[in-house]
Amino acid sequence: MNKVISASQKATRAQTKEHNKRFILKTIYERDPISRADLARLTKLTRASISNVVAALLEENLVHEVGLAKKSVGKPPTLLSFNKSARQLITLDLANDQFRGCLMNLRGDITDRVKISVEEQRGESAVDKVVELIEELKAKATEPLLGIGIGTPGVIEPYRGVVKSAINLNWSDLPLGDMLEERFDIPVYIANDAQLAALAQYLFSPDKESIKNLILVKVGRGIGSGIIFGGEIFFGDGFSAGEIGHVVVDPNGKLCTCGHNGCLETMASTRALSEQMTQIAMANPSSKLHDKARAGHPLHSNDILQAHQEKDFTVQPVIERSGRFLGGAIAHLVGAMNIRHIYIAGSMARFGDALLEPIRQEVFRRSYPALINQIDIEISDLGADIVVLGAAALVLNFELGIV
Amino acid sequence: MNKVISASQKATRAQTKEHNKRFILKTIYERDPISRADLARLTKLTRASISNVVAALLEENLVHEVGLAKKSVGKPPTLLSFNKSARQLITLDLANDQFRGCLMNLRGDITDRVKISVEEQRGESAVDKVVELIEELKAKATEPLLGIGIGTPGVIEPYRGVVKSAINLNWSDLPLGDMLEERFDIPVYIANDAQLAALAQYLFSPDKESIKNLILVKVGRGIGSGIIFGGEIFFGDGFSAGEIGHVVVDPNGKLCTCGHNGCLETMASTRALSEQMTQIAMANPSSKLHDKARAGHPLHSNDILQAHQEKDFTVQPVIERSGRFLGGAIAHLVGAMNIRHIYIAGSMARFGDALLEPIRQEVFRRSYPALINQIDIEISDLGADIVVLGAAALVLNFELGIV
DNA sequence: AATATTTTGTTTGATGAATTAACTAAATCA
DNA sequence: TGATTTAGTTAATTCATCAAACAAAATATT
The missing domain is CATH 3.30.420.40 (ATPase, nucleotide binding domain)
Structure with missing residues (x-):
């Protein structure tokens, strides 16, 4: 699965497939547990198409079959459940005076926390602290990592992962995303902390x-x-x-x-x-x-x-x-x-x-x-975890299409 | 051609086709005149696909072939041009004290203007004035009408064409869109006048x-x-x-x-x-x-x-x-x-x-x-024509995908 | 208890939109 | 004159969704 389709571009069959795959996964995420037949009714796709895509999701381990449901009549449906433990996420909140990092599952449940105090660390050495934090969390990971999400004060160019300016950290035009992707070979997403908090509110609001x-x-x-x-x-x-x-x-x-x-x-x-x-x-x-x-x-x-x-x-x-x-x-x-x-x-x-x-x-x-x-x-x-939740939301949104 | 694809919905082949058709028409609209080969290069679609879609656009008369271009080497390309006279639009600006209506081509060039003073006309009788204005413009039309676009002060629900409240006209929860569509059997789009002015600025800005x-x-x-x-x-x-x-x-x-x-x-x-x-x-x-x-x-x-x-x-x-x-x-x-x-x-x-x-x-x-x-x-x-231009933009956007 | 009905999920073949590749057409280049 | 280049068309291929038939497993009916 990869980035979202841009607007003024040609449309292809592959995008149709990708869109529907994301759409189905999102529906499972939201309606968990749910049967293939119900997915077909909700998405208006045919049962055949649903089965086809679900087979791929089962293969990727993002979805599990979790038994049968009872209904009044007819063959009992097989329930599908979003496997929140299929991958893990590393999320960081580069707040003013201390960096906080979390290891999470795909529902944003935090399993590990790490804090580093960065009082006078700025510029290059602050980047080192970020790397250190990620290393530490990566060592704790028990599942494949889906991505790294980072929230920080300042002006961030999210699509390229560039910190245009973060006054408190003395960063400007820092290609943090590329640096970390090169270092860890995992997708990295960065955005402003308040913007991420809003995204968290959107995604994790009941x-x-x-x-x-x-x-x-x-x-x-x-x-x-x-x-x-x-x-x-x-x-x-x-x-x-x-x-x-x-x-x-x-x-x-x-x-x-x-x-x-x-x-x-x-x-x-x-x-x-x-x-x-x-x-x-x-x-x-x-x-x-x-x-x-x-x-x-x-x-x-x-x-x-x-x-x-x-x-x-x-x-x-x-x-x-x-x-x-x-x-x-x-x-x-x-x-x-x-x-x-x-x-x-x-x-x-x-x-x-x-x-x-x-x-x-x-x-x-x-x-x-x-x-x-x-x-x-x-x-x-x-x-207090709103920013790391937003960072998780950003990764989930881009990598899995869960919005 | 019909309305735009909604977000959280399944994707289908038909939508792919529709998207690409709009995308191609939009590209012709913007790069007029342009050859099929250049369209293929710009859109990243194959020449075969372009030819297929262009054939449909020629059939609908939305595009014309306008001769050959000179190039240094190779077969000279056939230039395609957006046929701005293929359809006409009726656009209205229900401003404070007088209603103004225009007949336009697909580039927003105004061919006819009608004004009606509505000083004390409010409620039902103001609706009659709108109908009167449209009748008058419809009689002047020489080409098939693509749609009617209306800009008015007040709060408008654009997708359903409902005027939630327009204080100066004493309208509230008036389903003007449905009323006019039923009367004239042409697509009707309504929006707030300032919102339409902004759309006009976007679409007609150099x-x-x-x-x-x-x-x-x-x-x-x-x-x-x-x-x-x-x-x-x-x-x-x-x-x-x-x-x-x-x-x-x-x-x-x-x-x-x-x-x-x-x-x-x-x-x-x-x-x-x-x-x-x-x-x-x-x-x-x-x-x-x-x-x-x-x-x-x-x-x-x-x-x-x-x-x-x-x-x-x-x-x-x-x-x-x-x-x-x-x-x-x-x-x-x-x-x-x-x-x-x-x-x-x-x-x-x-x-x-x-x-x-x-x-x-x-x-x-x-x-x-x-x-x-x-x-x-x-x-x-x-x-002063900004609102009717915006109304045209709204119709063009929804009906032909030109944005 | 046997059969019919209902619903689930899979299988098989059809549809159709974009692609690939081959081909024709018409120009310039050597 | 023939080679090369570019434009546009045609025919075969691909593949994701759909439609329809089918198998499986439950309840409903007789």
């Missing part, structure tokens, strides 16, 4: 049947978003679609490193939260964070989360402030793109409803009233 | 080779935009993608009919321009518009345009004001979607650079610096 478009906003030390149109990541002309971190939300706001005032990232990220919280906690002796703030330690978002969970009343207003700025930016996205489903992820999402409600309020306040009841904003349920 | 994504902002009495992703209109979950008229750009701005303050439409449309201009002209005796404004006539955008062309210095600041608000909204779109090509259309676009420059400045001022030199904002070159 009610994905009906959802074809979504936006996921990832709020952590940076802010980015990923846009899914028709089940695919929308990359934009310069591969930086969804990079809303530097949209100006308050022209009178604080100066950002990018040169503008009041970028979303300076106003609503966890870093902004820490700064705001530190000021307020220092000024407010009744805050649970008062001592820590006065001690000169920069407040970490974990501290703030803990204080919030312990019902510290000084936290809520600061979260609300971030929420309102986020809501303002999201309102523009929703209004412009008319996308119904919005998800919030990243470390800031741990604040849950405290963050979600002000976002909702601000979005509603700024949106066209007729559209408001169509908008559904939720905290993502995929947690 | 350098469309490289441009796959674009946004077109249509600024007239209302403000809307159309988004093209990968050569197709992006409709959004509720078919109102691009409806940026009611994005709040100034929370302290004037109250809009939608209930919010400072919507883009209340701040930057031609109506806003008229109001602003009237105030300024009344207060400023040296303005060429002073007398007209004092006479109590509401200033029409035509008046303002004329004054501007006569170098009335009081006009520029008002246009700039609109431009800055538009720029602010566009900056969000550009930042979020990373789309490089932005076009300004609609009656406001007639102000040209006077409007364009403040838009550019505001977009640049608010955009991530690394992206600024990627952004290309232009006034659309398609003029």
Whole structure:
């Protein structure tokens, strides 16, 4: 199985076959377990064609026969099941301060985890860390590897696997995909972390049947978003679609490193939260964070989360402030793109409803009233593994056509 | 020839054939005139297959043989040409105060125009006006009609041809497509006017080779935009993608009919321009518009345009004001979607650079610096016919696969 | 209990769209 | 004049889906 068919190209019989093979595998993946006869009914292909393709999938070990089903009348159908253990995936999240890697099966279940701290490692030596991580995971693999998926902050050209720029790692125009494919001889797919998080939300969301478009906003030390149109990541002309971190939300706001005032990232990220919280906690002796703030330690978002969970009343207003700025930016996205489903992820999402409600309020306040009841904003349920899940989704999508 | 193949469906031989037929016709359309041998080289199909399909296209009269080309050596190739006169199209623009209809050939060249004033006609009687317009154009047709394309303000469900809501015409959930198809027995395609304008910009733009994504902002009495992703209109979950008229750009701005303050439409449309201009002209005796404004006539955008062309210095600041608000909204779109090509259309676009420059400045001022030199904002070159051209593009796209 | 019915999955032959390869046509090159 | 090159057609081949018949295994009916 290989890459997806491009649009303005000739069509051939081989592509028809490939398309149907992917289509059948995807249907098995989604409806597992399912019989050949049901596949024929669902796909509108004939039982003969289904049997033919399924034979190939059994041969490749991607599908198993798992016994017979009981029906009221007629020969009992043989149930087919997607063999999630047929291959394994290596997936990486090159987050800000530590690289995390996982070994997974074809359903995205994580079997092994590895972390490497990369505080001051940048440029070449950061690439070495990536190789090291993959080596370590490869050694643990018990099944053939389907591919390597990598999510990283920065602007990535996904089709060629080139990191156009990743400021925190000091990479620019780095052909990471080719380098790793040459080294490991396995397909490598790379994309921006927020874009991958959105893809994960799409693929691993329970009610994905009906959802074809979504936006996921990832709020952590940076802010980015990923846009899914028709089940695919929308990359934009310069591969930086969804990079809303530097949209100006308050022209009178604080100066950002990018040169503008009041970028979303300076106003609503966890870093902004820490700064705001530190000021307020220092000024407010009744805050649970008062001592820590006065001690000169920069407040970490974990501290703030803990204080919030312990019902510290000084936290809520600061979260609300971030929420309102986020809501303002999201309102523009929703209004412009008319996308119904919005998800919030990243470390800031741990604040849950405290963050979600002000976002909702601000979005509603700024949106066209007729559209408001169509908008559904939720905290993502995929947690801290969302980026590696998205990296897995990317590999699964390209290698097996599972979308 | 019929509708495009959907994504999650089985693939068949017939679809392969259809795809290649459209692909070949599209190539002839774009490279006109071209030989069978060149088609084979471009499409990677064999000469045998090309000859087979071209025979069908000649039979349908969509393509003509137009003589031989001279080459240095070998048998001279027979040149094929797209027969733009093989069919005609009826296209309508149901603009605010008058309906305009055109009869066109397959390249979008307009051969006949009809206008109907519909000032107070709404609901049922507005539908009658549409039928009347089509009847009139149909009578003028000299070739078989390929289809009817309609652009209208409002929220349209394009695949079913349903007008979900068109406030100015007082239509809601009107199955206009079915009604007209039943009446005229010709394929009918309907979409939002700004979305169609964007499609027109995509299809009739001279350098469309490289441009796959674009946004077109249509600024007239209302403000809307159309988004093209990968050569197709992006409709959004509720078919109102691009409806940026009611994005709040100034929370302290004037109250809009939608209930919010400072919507883009209340701040930057031609109506806003008229109001602003009237105030300024009344207060400023040296303005060429002073007398007209004092006479109590509401200033029409035509008046303002004329004054501007006569170098009335009081006009520029008002246009700039609109431009800055538009720029602010566009900056969000550009930042979020990373789309490089932005076009300004609609009656406001007639102000040209006077409007364009403040838009550019505001977009640049608010955009991530690394992206600024990627952004290309232009006034659309398609003029007042842009919506009917888009309607033609819609019909051509669906019926013949020309994109 | 024997037979009919229903449903599953396979087998066999037909269909048809693209390909391969051979062929004809018409020009230039040597 | 004959060789070479390129264009376009024709005939045979390929192969993925389809259609129809068939075998297998259950329940339903008599």
